[in-house]
Amino acid sequence: MDADADVVRLRRGDLNALSELITRYQNRLYRYLLRMVQQPAEAEDLFQQTWLRVVEKIRSFDASRNFDAWLFTLARNLAIDHLRRIRPQSLDEPLANSWHSETVADRIPCKDHTPLDHALAAERRTEISEAMAGLPMMYREVLTLRFEDEMKIEEIAQVTAVPVSTVKSRLRRSLEQLRYALEARYPGGTWQ
Amino acid sequence: MSEHDKIRELLALAAAGALTAAEEKQVAEHVRSCVSCSNELDAWRPIASELRRLPTPQPSSWLVQATLARAEAKLTEQAEHDWNRRVMIAVVAFAWLLTIASWPVFHSVSGRFGSLLEPQFSPTQFGQTWISFAAFTALGWLAGGVAAVMLAIRQRGERRLA
Numbered sequence: 001m002d003a004d005a006d007v008v009r010l011r012r013g014d015l016n017a018l019s020e021l022i023t024r025y026q027n028r029l030y031r032y033l034l035r036m037v038q039q040p041a042e043a044e045d046l047f048q049q050t051w052l053r054v055v056e057k058i059r060s061f062d063a064s065r066n067f068d069a070w071l072f073t074l075a076r077n078l079a080i081d082h083l084r085r086i087r088p089q090s091l092d093e094p095l096a097n098s099w100h101s102e103t104v105a106d107r108i109p110c111k112d113h114t115p116l117d118h119a120l121a122a123e124r125r126t127e128i129s130e131a132m133a134g135l136p137m138m139y140r141e142v143l144t145l146r147f148e149d150e151m152k153i154e155e156i157a158q159v160t161a162v163p164v165s166t167v168k169s170r171l172r173r174s175l176e177q178l179r180y181a182l183e184a185r186y187p188g189g190t191w192q
Numbered sequence: 193m194s195e196h197d198k199i200r201e202l203l204a205l206a207a208a209g210a211l212t213a214a215e216e217k218q219v220a221e222h223v224r225s226c227v228s229c230s231n232e233l234d235a236w237r238p239i240a241s242e243l244r245r246l247p248t249p250q251p252s253s254w255l256v257q258a259t260l261a262r263a264e265a266k267l268t269e270q271a272e273h274d275w276n277r278r279v280m281i282a283v284v285a286f287a288w289l290l291t292i293a294s295w296p297v298f299h300s301v302s303g304r305f306g307s308l309l310e311p312q313f314s315p316t317q318f319g320q321t322w323i324s325f326a327a328f329t330a331l332g333w334l335a336g337g338v339a340a341v342m343l344a345i346r347q348r349g350e351r352r353l354a
Contacts, residue, residue, distance in 0.1 A: 005287060011272050014266050022260055030251040044255050051263045055270065128242045141254075146208055147243035153210050175204040179239055 007067050015021050022051060025068075028149055029075055035144040036137060042170040046082060050075040069158040072145070076159060083137065131181040140172030146171055195222070199229055207236035269351075280340075287336065291329050298325050 003024060009017035016052055024124045029050060033043040053074045132140055145151045145159060153171075199222040205211050206219045223230045 013267060015267060018267060019260055019265055022256060022263070026251050026256055028247050030255075031248050034249050040249075045250065047251060047255060048259045048262060052266055053260050054261050055266045113328075121242075124238075124242050125246055128239070129246060132243075132246075143243060146210065147240065148246060148248070168205060171208055171210055172201070172204045175208060175236070175239065178243075179204075179236075182239070 003067050031148060033075055033079055035140050038133060046078050049078050069155050072159040084089055127186055131178055131185060134181055135177055139177055142170045143174050204234045204236050205239040
């Protein structure tokens, strides 16, 4: 069953639909929140708050709209309110402490063929994760939505409530800053 | 800004797959003839590729279960609230209907009682009947209102304890 059908059922108060939606979006939503606030405990709290907000507002959701964008907009608003309250400087300044925590899922081998390939790929990912964590929140956000959630530029524009042209320039600047950070952190590495 | 500079600004977005079809075509044509831009695009590709392959941090099953439980409780509470509101609307509508319907009955009964004491109809008697009816209705509504408020306070207290 697709997400739209679950949304229609949830609007009628179906508890199973809620469970299916949470299961469907749990990884993407948690990852997005974690990239935004960079603290697992805060991301967990925001994850719960987002779903409570979904239940509260689902009747006002226009079914002709994209549920993904609506869900991420709710999460975004909560995360920004939270950051504004807890760490207002994090909304525009790069964080001093980079976040990187390895989960069980992180340690699962992917498609790399040899142990050396795997080790190199893991190292590159660690480097990129650390460099990304040092970027300002808005840049981390656009990178995770584009590359990890694979959202279209138009969808990112909906979530972030800015024009498509702004999303594009933000994406370009975030990539440039990321590359600059990688080159500065790992001079002579594979990023140059 | 020259064509070369314009294309160079698009290279990061090209690696991100964020260009329109026309822009992509423009970049592809330029890159075929410009070694510098071709190298620059090659430098962007591993970054874009690794970003797509970053590990996904997963929420714990405890978090998912706790979220589900809280969201379900909220959904149930909302359904209960909606039901209470519908019942309240029906009760108020019924009460008004009863009030309006009871007026002729009340008037007729009080008129008969009145006529036993005072056979002649007088405007004063009509006025007294109306005042009695209004007082009776107001008392009924007041009692209903107090009961509703007390019930709401009790329900809120029970929710807090839960």
